[in-house]
Amino acid sequence: MGQVPKRVILTRGQEDIEKDRKYFEEFGFEVVPLPMIRSLSLDFVLSEDTYDWVLFQSVRSVKYFLKRHPIPPGSKIIAVGDKTRRFIEETGYSVFAVPRDRSASGMVEFMKGMKRGKVLIPRSAKGLRTLIDGLAELGFHVVDIPVYDLETVTYPSGYVEDVLKEGGFLVFASPSAVNALFENLQKPSNLRSAKGLVVVAIGKTTKKELRKMGVEGVLMPSEPLMEEVARTVWEFWHNSCTL
Numbered sequence: 001m002g003q004v005p006k007r008v009i010l011t012r013g014q015e016d017i018e019k020d021r022k023y024f025e026e027f028g029f030e031v032v033p034l035p036m037i038r039s040l041s042l043d044f045v046l047s048e049d050t051y052d053w054v055l056f057q058s059v060r061s062v063k064y065f066l067k068r069h070p071i072p073p074g075s076k077i078i079a080v081g082d083k084t085r086r087f088i089e090e091t092g093y094s095v096f097a098v099p100r101d102r103s104a105s106g107m108v109e110f111m112k113g114m115k116r117g118k119v120l121i122p123r124s125a126k127g128l129r130t131l132i133d134g135l136a137e138l139g140f141h142v143v144d145i146p147v148y149d150l151e152t153v154t155y156p157s158g159y160v161e162d163v164l165k166e167g168g169f170l171v172f173a174s175p176s177a178v179n180a181l182f183e184n185l186q187k188p189s190n191l192r193s194a195k196g197l198v199v200v201a202i203g204k205t206t207k208k209e210l211r212k213m214g215v216e217g218v219l220m221p222s223e224p225l226m227e228e229v230a231r232t233v234w235e236f237w238h239n240s241c242t243l
Contacts, residue, residue, distance in 0.1 A: 003196045004241040007168030008233060011036040011177040023230035029237075034163055036180035037150045041067060042125060044145050051075045051143070052117030055107060057131065058124075059087045064148040065122035066091060072120065080107060081224060102224050103204050108134030116140055125149040126176055128205065152180040160184045167196030169219075169233045173226065174202075175209035182213055191215065198236065202229055 007030045010017045014035045021031040041064050054075045056062050062084060071077065076096040079085040080103070085095045099110035108131060111119075118141045121132060125146035136142050160181065164170065170191075172178050182188055191199075192214055199215055201207035203224035210218050219236055221228035 003167070004169075004198060004237065005167050005196065006030065006237060006241075007032060007166065008230075009034050009163060009168055009170045011171060011181060012173045013038050016173070020226045023227045024233065027230060027234040029230075029233070030168075032163060032166075032168070034160070034181075035153050036177045036184070037174070038153055039064075040149045040151060042146055042148055044068065044147055046072070046120075046145065048118070048143070050118070051120040052115070053078060053111075053119040053140075055111075055119060055121050055131065055135075056080065056084055056088065057104060057107070057121075057127070059084050061122045061124065061147060062087055062091070065145075068147070075120065078107060078110070080104070083225060104128065104130040105134065105204070107131055108138070111135055111140065112138060118143065120145065122147045124176070128175065130205070150174075150176045150180075152183050155184050157186060161186065161190050164191065164194045164197055167194070169198045169200050169237070171200045171229060171233070172202065172206050172210065173229075175206055178206060178209045178213065188213065198233075198241075200229060200233060202226065 008024045009032045010020060011034050017033045017035060024031050046069060049072060051072050054071055055078045057080045071093055077093060079088055079095050079098050085098050088095050099106040116139045119135055121144040123144055132142050132144050185191060198219055200219045201210055207218050207220050221232040
């Protein structure tokens, strides 16, 4: 695979891209920003003041929740991963646990062993319902609050194809970014047939969304962290894409 250039296309929001690019530049990759989504804060009101559990699936959900409301006192906080945990702790709160499997399904699995009660889930308005439905099936009283929304960044016709045809590693960090990219493509097959392009998903949920779009052979790190994505991309390029 010597035809794959040492180039990474990042599709998160612009703010996230600026934070993430250093991980890839440390390995000598050219970083091409292609933000596919932007986030917008939503107004919300908590109907109740006490919760047994508060579950956060991303740093963004924490940030937008805390912009308008403190975490209810007495709640046990579950963070999907270490980055989210660190962000929560930097705001002065203590995290009860981080599941071993750092995904929505991993959070459901972790909660199987916990005492049933009332769960608050601040989330994206377009987020998948894996966590909500999974906890409800376990017998938890689930209150989900959309605290932010994501909108697609729209590019001129053919622009995304022009970026992709240069090849490299196309990195997705959410199903929303996957859907936004396909909304911009003139034809879905324009991604699947792109030459010299390796598609990368940060975790299982994003990889599943790519499969729904017909994209196979997706590269994925062992841990859903952008620094691990960069390491995985480097190892793949070094082992498979150099002559």
